Amino acid sequence: MGPFGREDVRILLLGERGVGKTSLILSLVSEEFPDVVPPRAEEITIPADVTPEQVPTHIVDFSESEQTEQDLAREVQRADVVCLVYAVDDSHSLQQITERWLPLLQSLRPTSKEDGGSQSGEVVSAVPIILVGNKSDLLEQGNMESVLPIMNHYAEIETCVECSARTLRNISEMFYYAQKAVLHPTAPLYIAEDRELTEKCKKALRRIFAICDRDGDGALSDVELNAFQQRCFGTSLQNRALEDVRNVVRRHTNDGVGSNGLTLSGFLFLHRLFIQRGRHETTWTVLRKFGYDDNLNLSRDYLHPPLRVPPGCNTEFSASGWAFLVQLFEQHDKDKDGALNTEELASLFSPCSIMPWGQNLKYSVPTNGQGWPTLKGYMAQWSLMTYLDVRRTCELLAYLGYHTAGTDNQLSAITVTKAQRSGGNKKRNTRTVFMCHVIGPPGVGKTTFCQGLLGRTVDEIDTSNLWCELPRYVARQLSVYGQSKILLLHDVDALGADSLSPQQVSCDVACLVYDATDEHSFEHVARLYLKYFAETSIPILIVASKWESGPVRQQYLQQPETFCRKHRLPPPHGFSAKAGRLQSDVYIKLATMSSFPSWRPSMLSGNSSAVWIRAVVGLAAATALGLILARTIRRLNIG
Numbered sequence: 001m002g003p004f005g006r007e008d009v010r011i012l013l014l015g016e017r018g019v020g021k022t023s024l025i026l027s028l029v030s031e032e033f034p035d036v037v038p039p040r041a042e043e044i045t046i047p048a049d050v051t052p053e054q055v056p057t058h059i060v061d062f063s064e065s066e067q068t069e070q071d072l073a074r075e076v077q078r079a080d081v082v083c084l085v086y087a088v089d090d091s092h093s094l095q096q097i098t099e100r101w102l103p104l105l106q107s108l109r110p111t112s113k114e115d116g117g118s119q120s121g122e123v124v125s126a127v128p129i130i131l132v133g134n135k136s137d138l139l140e141q142g143n144m145e146s147v148l149p150i151m152n153h154y155a156e157i158e159t160c161v162e163c164s165a166r167t168l169r170n171i172s173e174m175f176y177y178a179q180k181a182v183l184h185p186t187a188p189l190y191i192a193e194d195r196e197l198t199e200k201c202k203k204a205l206r207r208i209f210a211i212c213d214r215d216g217d218g219a220l221s222d223v224e225l226n227a228f229q230q231r232c233f234g235t236s237l238q239n240r241a242l243e244d245v246r247n248v249v250r251r252h253t254n255d256g257v258g259s260n261g262l263t264l265s266g267f268l269f270l271h272r273l274f275i276q277r278g279r280h281e282t283t284w285t286v287l288r289k290f291g292y293d294d295n296l297n298l299s300r301d302y303l304h305p306p307l308r309v310p311p312g313c314n315t316e317f318s319a320s321g322w323a324f325l326v327q328l329f330e331q332h333d334k335d336k337d338g339a340l341n342t343e344e345l346a347s348l349f350s351p352c353s354i355m356p357w358g359q360n361l362k363y364s365v366p367t368n369g370q371g372w373p374t375l376k377g378y379m380a381q382w383s384l385m386t387y388l389d390v391r392r393t394c395e396l397l398a399y400l401g402y403h404t405a406g407t408d409n410q411l412s413a414i415t416v417t418k419a420q421r422s423g424g425n426k427k428r429n430t431r432t433v434f435m436c437h438v439i440g441p442p443g444v445g446k447t448t449f450c451q452g453l454l455g456r457t458v459d460e461i462d463t464s465n466l467w468c469e470l471p472r473y474v475a476r477q478l479s480v481y482g483q484s485k486i487l488l489l490h491d492v493d494a495l496g497a498d499s500l501s502p503q504q505v506s507c508d509v510a511c512l513v514y515d516a517t518d519e520h521s522f523e524h525v526a527r528l529y530l531k532y533f534a535e536t537s538i539p540i541l542i543v544a545s546k547w548e549s550g551p552v553r554q555q556y557l558q559q560p561e562t563f564c565r566k567h568r569l570p571p572p573h574g575f576s577a578k579a580g581r582l583q584s585d586v587y588i589k590l591a592t593m594s595s596f597p598s599w600r601p602s603m604l605s606g607n608s609s610a611v612w613i614r615a616v617v618g619l620a621a622a623t624a625l626g627l628i629l630a631r632t633i634r635r636l637n638i639g
Helices: 021-030 069-078 091-108 148-153 171-183 199-212 222-233 239-252 264-276 280-289 319-332 342-348 359-363 375-388 390-400 446-452 458-464 521-533 560-566 585-595 609-638
Strands: 009-015 044-046 057-061 081-087 129-134 157-162 261-263 313-317 414-418 433-440 473-480 483-493 509-515 540-545
Touching: 009 021, 009 069, 009 091, 009 171, 021 044, 021 057, 021 129, 021 171, 057 171, 069 091, 081 091, 081 171, 091 129, 129 171, 148 157, 157 171, 171 280, 199 222, 199 264, 199 280, 222 239, 222 261, 222 280, 239 261, 239 264, 261 264, 264 280, 313 319, 313 375, 313 433, 319 342, 319 375, 319 390, 375 390, 375 433, 375 473, 375 483, 390 414, 433 446, 433 521, 433 585, 446 458, 446 483, 446 509, 446 540, 473 585, 483 585, 509 521, 509 585, 521 540, 521 560, 540 560, 540 585
Parallel strands: 009 057, 009 081, 081 129, 129 157, 433 483, 433 509, 509 540
Antiparallel strands: 044 057, 313 414, 473 483
16 A cells, blocks of 8 residues: 555546657656657556655556547546646647547546535536646647636646657656646645635644644644644744744735734635645645545544454553543643533534533533533543443544654554453452442442442432433542542343343442342342352442441341351442432442452451451552562662
8 A cells, every 4th residue: 555545546648649648658658759659558557666656656548549438438437547638739639628528537437516526516527637738849838828717617627737748848747747636636625716625624624723732722833833744744844934934824814823823714724825836735744644535534544543452351541541631631621620611621522523422421420510520530431431432432532633642543542451350369450440330120229329439419319300311331530549540330230130141240340239128139139149240250249228228137048248258258338329428438449349359358247447448458558568579679680
């Protein structure tokens, strides 16, 4: 694949007999005018290393005396660009361009406005066209005046060049323009009759401007312009060059340069100027660096780079991914209140095709009193999405311009982590994001338990009147031994003892919930444990919800405390979502069990948080001691 996503470029020469199509090809190859010109030249292939754009190029001649109409149709379908050749000393050959050849191309390779045709909706040719006036050596002056009206009328004509096969004038330039028309086409970028950028081009450039405006002040400063220049062209601009750019914009626009730098209006003007001066490749270089294909859509490879996630593995953000997201948050938190209001969130996601987060965000992650995501809530939502749908995360990172962080794609923002299970290895889990499945039958209090992670009481949920719309996933950042972990809760309904799928069982820690006020509720949880979890290494915590009403004796073979001791599980954790009773220790317990999946605190009795704290402090001390020993050994080895 070539540098522009193409394997090659195929150029077809058409025109009336005797205009010099074959001579042009032979003169290019031999660098001299042929004494004997055959009816048709064989197909010529120019290697990539001798073409300006480093793309292999095939040049194809067509002869009406040797080929049929079917051959013509086939060659037109295969061509990437067509050179329509006329003789500058033969007005009839030029007349045939408009009366015969252009209509023929429009019929064989039509396209409509919806497919990228003219803005008026008329049918044009889908293949770009170069008008070539040969035999310029026979005229003392050029004859471009008669050609310009044709160029202005037909949007598919990229440019016109006069040349001479006899004197070799503009021969290599002609084929360069043809190659350029394929690799850097005008039609997707510019409407010649309006002298204006296409709407699709403007939309793409607006996204690029928003990405490069790192401080979000609506203008590109010298630092931001140089970062843009370095990203797209690998070089920086000197102060004099920057001032020259601003002066050009000032002379032609009223609002192209502001007090903080180049505005969006000025940015769009510069690209319009590049195209009007024949510098399409400059704008195309910018667009392709930011992921756009020839149709000005973000390419599939740009949005979804290949990422392999083996079975049993998960995805979370790397340090560079976290840094990029934090920078975005701080850039768009205009009022510096530590949260993103509706306008700020819309601004952050403005480069994206749609707003990815819904109105119920406050029921999924921590927010402030107005329901706006805080930095921790924002990071928790990103972590939740990356865990569940890393493909979507990569797509959003591409839209948001993660590539500008000096990396080739989004993969450096993602870490693929392996699920850690117990098996005698008591090492700390180095992952930062953990999934807890909150499992139980409907009505036992799973939803209130999940919302409790966000500090929301059952009374607050009641007043919201959103029970049927509350999300199944909740996420929050917690501290485990001073380290930041993100706990994801998934509300899983278990309608019967045989109702769980393998996906509903697989998690980092499972929380089995029963209603402490229902004497038959624990039996359901016990059966779920025995069927799905007894033979696994998944850490389990049994939670007795609605604890504030006082637990009742359960109608089961064993009471919950006895059952947990028998199966070496932590004792049941009493939980209340009532105002004044909601505590966060159960969530920290779950996060700790995820971080240390090998350890099952079966020695704990009752519901004592003090005993739990003593146990985890012991683990924390052991972890800290291990780190100190490792550093000491490293220093000794260095010494």
